[in-house]
Amino acid sequence: MLVLILVGVVSVLATALYLFLDRRYSVWKRRGVPGPPASVSLSVPKLLLGQESMGDIAERIYSEFRDSPIAGSYVFGSPVLHLHDPEVIKHVLIKDFQDFNGRGGDSDNPDPLASNLFLLHGARWRNLRVKLAPTFTSGKIKYMFDTFNKCSENMADYLSEKIAANGGKHTEDARPLMIRLFVDTICSVVFGIESNVIKNPDSEFFHAALEAVKPSYPNFFRALVALFGHDWRKVVRTGFSSADSQAFFTKIVEETVEYREKNNVERPDMMNLLIQLKNKGFVAPDKEVDSQDEKYEAVSGDLQKLDIKDVTAQVFVFFLAGFESSSGTTSFTLYEMAKQPAVLAKALEEVDRTLKEHNGKISYESVMSMTYLDKCVSETLRMYPPLGFVSREAMVTRKVPLTDVTVDKGTRVVIPIHALHYDPKYWPNPNLYDPERFSEEQKKTRPSQVYLPFGDGPRICIAARLGVAQIKTALVTLLAKFTVVPNAQCVDKVKLHPRSFATAPQYPLNLTFVARSKRATV
Ligand code: HEM
Numbered sequence: 001m002l003v004l005i006l007v008g009v010v011s012v013l014a015t016a017l018y019l020f021l022d023r024r025y026s027v028w029k030r031r032g033v034p035g036p037p038a039s040v041s042l043s044v045p046k047l048l049l050g051q052e053s054m055g056d057i058a059e060r061i062y063s064e065f066r067d068s069p070i071a072g073s074y075v076f077g078s079p080v081l082h083l084h085d086p087e088v089i090k091h092v093l094i095k096d097f098q099d100f101n102g103r104g105g106d107s108d109n110p111d112p113l114a115s116n117l118f119l120l121h122g123a124r125w126r127n128l129r130v131k132l133a134p135t136f137t138s139g140k141i142k143y144m145f146d147t148f149n150k151c152s153e154n155m156a157d158y159l160s161e162k163i164a165a166n167g168g169k170h171t172e173d174a175r176p177l178m179i180r181l182f183v184d185t186i187c188s189v190v191f192g193i194e195s196n197v198i199k200n201p202d203s204e205f206f207h208a209a210l211e212a213v214k215p216s217y218p219n220f221f222r223a224l225v226a227l228f229g230h231d232w233r234k235v236v237r238t239g240f241s242s243a244d245s246q247a248f249f250t251k252i253v254e255e256t257v258e259y260r261e262k263n264n265v266e267r268p269d270m271m272n273l274l275i276q277l278k279n280k281g282f283v284a285p286d287k288e289v290d291s292q293d294e295k296y297e298a299v300s301g302d303l304q305k306l307d308i309k310d311v312t313a314q315v316f317v318f319f320l321a322g323f324e325s326s327s328g329t330t331s332f333t334l335y336e337m338a339k340q341p342a343v344l345a346k347a348l349e350e351v352d353r354t355l356k357e358h359n360g361k362i363s364y365e366s367v368m369s370m371t372y373l374d375k376c377v378s379e380t381l382r383m384y385p386p387l388g389f390v391s392r393e394a395m396v397t398r399k400v401p402l403t404d405v406t407v408d409k410g411t412r413v414v415i416p417i418h419a420l421h422y423d424p425k426y427w428p429n430p431n432l433y434d435p436e437r438f439s440e441e442q443k444k445t446r447p448s449q450v451y452l453p454f455g456d457g458p459r460i461c462i463a464a465r466l467g468v469a470q471i472k473t474a475l476v477t478l479l480a481k482f483t484v485v486p487n488a489q490c491v492d493k494v495k496l497h498p499r500s501f502a503t504a505p506q507y508p509l510n511l512t513f514v515a516r517s518k519r520a521t522v
Contacts, residue, residue, distance in 0.1 A: 027079045028072030031405050034065050035072035035082075047075065047224070050217045050499040054224065055388025055418055058082060062419035070400055076229040081400065081413045086449035089415055091401030092392055093449070093457035101125065101459070102393030104227040104412045111239025112309050113246055116317035117462065119226060121393065127304065129462065132314065134283040135273045136463050143268055144189045145364040148470045151185040152477035154198050159482060163515050171487045173508035174331035178474070181330070182323035183209045185470055190318050191256055192267035208248045212320050215500035218242065223501040227391050228412050241316065249319070253312040270318060274311045281305040321463065324502045325386035329471050332384040333376055335494070335509045336433040338484040343435060346372055348516075351479045362480070367472045375435035377471055381453035383433060384494070386502050388418035390455045417452045418503075426450040431493075482513045 025038040046052040052060075057073065061082050065071040069085030083089045092100045105119030117128050134140070155177075162170035180197045183205050187195035195205035213219070219242065225232055226240040239246070256271055257278070266272055273283045281304055306314075337344040350372045358366035367373075392413040400407050407413075422430040426446050427437065436442065454461035461467065487510040497506040 024077055025074055027408075031072075033070060033072040033081075033405055034068050036061060036064065038074050048221075050220050053220075053388065053496075053498045053500070054228070054414070055416075055496075055503075056498060058389045058414050058416035059419040059422075062416045062423075066419075066423065070403060070405065075224075075412070076232050078228070078231065079408075079411055080228065081394075081407055081411055083413060083415050085402070086420075086447040088400065088402050089449040089452075090456075092413060093415065093455070093459075096401050097457050097459075099396050099398055100392040100394055100413060102395055103459070104230070104391045104393045105240070109226070109240060111241055111246065113249060113313050113316040114226065114240040115310060116313040118317050118321070119240065122395070125459075128306075128310075128314075129458070131277050131282060131306070132462060135270055136466055138465060141466050141469050142364045144466070145469070145473070147188045147269075148185045149362060149473050149477065151181060151188060151198070152474045154184065155181045155474070156477050156481050158198050159478070159513050160515065163482075163513060169512050169514045171510055171512045174334050174511045175327065175505060175509050178327035178331040178334075179209060179213075179323060180206060181474060182327045182470070185326070185474075186319055186322035188269070189466075190270045190315060190322065191252070192269040192271060193256070204248070208245065209319070209323055211242060211248075212245050212316075213324055213500070213502065213504070215497045215504060217499060220499040220501065245316065249312050249316045253315050254308065257308065257311065271315070274306065274314060277306045278308065278311050279305065318463070321461075322467075326467055326471050326474075328384060328386050328503055329377065329380050329467075330474050331509055332494070333380040333471075333475060334478070334484050334511055335486075335490070336380060336383070337376070338486045338490070338511050340433060343376065343433065344483065347376055347475075348479055348483065351476055355476075355480060362473070362476055364469065367476050368469070370472070370476065372435065373472055373475060375438040377468060377475070378438040378453075379433055379435045382421045382427070382437070382451060384503050385417045385421060385453040387455075388416075388496075388503055390415050390417060390452070390459075392459075415452065415455075417455075420450045420452065423450065478513075481516060483516055485512045485514065486510075487512045 028035050028038070047054070047057060054075070061071050061073055062084060065082075066084055069083070069088050071082040071084065073080050073082060083092060102121030103119060105114065105121065109115075109119070115124075117125065117132060120128060159170060162172075180201065183197045183203075184195050187193045187197075187205055193205075195203050197203045197206040197209075200206075222238050222240055222242070225238050257275060259265065260267075260271070260275060276283050337347060350370050354366055354370050355362065392415070394407045394409055394411045394413060397406065397409045399405065421427065424430055427450075449456065454464040454467075489508070490510045491505070491507050494509070495506045497504045
C-alpha cells in the first residue's frame with residue numbers, strides 16, 4: 001500500500017514538473033516566435049559546461065533565424081529574446097529605451113562590486129550615469145592624454161630593451177603584453193597610481209587584472225548568472241566578481257580614499273572625481289579642461305552622494321572595462337596588421353607623415369587626426385568587438401517594437417553584436433580585415449544598427465572616447481618605433497575563448513616586434 005502511495009506521489013510530482021517545464025519552454029512557440037527547439041536537456045549543457053558562450057549561442061541563433069526580426073531561446077529555463085532586425089534594435093536601444101533600460105542584473109546582488117554602472121538599471125542607473133558622465137568629457141580625456149601617452153612610451157622602452165637584447169627582434173604574445181600596458185594606463189587614470197606592470201609582471205594589479213578576466217569556469221558562470229539568472233542567484237549564492245577581486249578592490253579603494261582625504265591630495269584622475277561624488281554628490285564642470293559646449297545635467301540632477309561601496313564598484317568596472325577592451329583591440333589590430341603588410345605599410349606611412357607634420361610630437365591632436373588609423377581601429381572593433389553581445393531587460397510587459405509579439409516584464413533581450421558584424425548582407429567577405437569598409441562612402445551604405453562595438457542609446461559605452469584615444473595612442477607610439485610580423489607560432493585565424501565574457505583569443509597571438517630603421521618621433 002505504502003509503495004502504491006509513493007508511486008502515486010512521485011507520478012503526480014513528475015507530471016507537475018513536466019507540465020511546468022513544458023509550459024516554461026513553450027513561451028516562444030505559443031507566441032509564434034521562431035527559435036531552436038527548447039527543452040531542459042537541449043538548452044542547458046553546452047552553456048553551463050562552459051563549452052559555448054552566450055555570444056556563440058546568439059551567433060548560432062542569428063545564422064539560423066536571421067530572416068526573422070526576432071528569435072527566442074531559453075537560458076536557465078527563462079525565455080530570452082534575440083533581436084535581429086536593425087530597426088527593432090534601434091527601438092529597443094534608443095526609441096523605446098525607457099521600457100528596456102535594464103541589462104539583466106538584479107538590484108539586490110550582495111556582491112559589493114555589483115552595484116556598478118554596467119549592471120544597475122532604472123533610477124539608480126540613471127542617477128549614477130548622469131553623475132559619472134562628466135568624468136569622460138573630451139576635455140578630461142585631453143587632460144589625461146599625457147598620462148596614457150607615458151604608459152605607451154614605457155611599453156616602447158620595454159620592447160626596445162628586449163629587441164636590443166635579442167639581436168634586433170622580440171617575440172611575445174600580444175594580448176598579455178597589451179594587458180600590461182593598459183593596466184598601467186588605467187591605474188594611472190583611475191587611481192593616479194603607477195602600477196608599473198610593464199616592468200614588473202608580479203605587480204598585484206596585474207594579478208588582480210588576470211584574476212578578474214581569467215576565462216575560468218567560475219568567472220564565466222558568475223557573469224552568466226549576473227545577466228541571465230537572477231532567479232537562480234539566490235539559490236546558487238553567487239556574486240558578480242570573485243572573493244579575491246572583492247577583497248583587492250575594497251582594500252585599494254579604501255586605502256586610496258583615506259590617504260587622499262587625510263592629506264588633502266587632489267590629482268587629475270577619476271578617483272578624484274569619484275571622491276567628489278562621495279563628498280558632494282556631483283562633479284562640477286572644470287572650466288580649465290572641459291569644453292564650453294559639453295552639457296552638464298549632473299548638477300541639476302539628484303545630488304545623493306555615493307558611499308564608499310558605490311565608489312569601489314565603479315572603480316572595479318572602470319578598471320575591468322578600461323584595460324580589457326583596450327588591450328584586446330590593440331593586440332588584435334597589431335595582429336591583423338602583421339598578417340596584412342599592405343595595411344601595415346599604409347598605417348606606418350600615415351604615422352610617419354602625421355608626426356612629421358606635428359614636429360615628431362605624439363599629441364592628442366596628432367593621434368586623433370590619423371584617418372587611416374581610425375579606419376583600422378573601427379575594422380578591428382567590427383571583427384573583434386570586446387563584447388560579442390549586449391543585453392537589455394524588458395522593464396514592463398509590452399509588445400516587442402514593430403511586431404505583434406508580447407514580451408513579459410523581466411525578459412532578457414540579446415543584441416548579437418558579433419553576429420551582426422559578420423552578416424555578409426552588410427559586410428561582404430566578412431572574414432577579411434578591410435579598413436576601407438569605414439570610408440565615408442561605404443559607411444553610408446549600411447544601416448547604423450549593424451555596427452555596435454560600443455552598444456547604442458542612453459546606455460552606450462560611457463567611455464568610448466577614452467577607449468579609442470588610449471588605443472590609438474598606444475598604436476601610434478608603437479608603430480612609430482616598431483614594425484610587426486607574425487611569428488611562425490602565430491595562429492592563422494583567431495579562435496575566441498568560449499569561457500571568456502569579453503572577446504579574448506583562446507590561443508596566443510605571438511607577434512615579432514622589429515625596430516624600424518628611421519624613428520618617426522623625436
Ligand atoms: C574600445 C574600447 C571599448 C569598447 C569597445 C567598449 C564597449 C562597451 C559596450 C559594448 C558597452 C555596453 C553598451 C550598451 O549596452 O549599449 C559598454 C559599456 C560600458 N563601458 Fe565600455 N567599452 C570600451 C572602453 C571602455 C573604457 C575605457 C571604460 C572605462 C574606463 C568603459 C566603461 C564602460 C562602462 C562603465 C559601461 C556601462 C555603461 C552603462 O551601462 O551605462 N568602457 N562598453
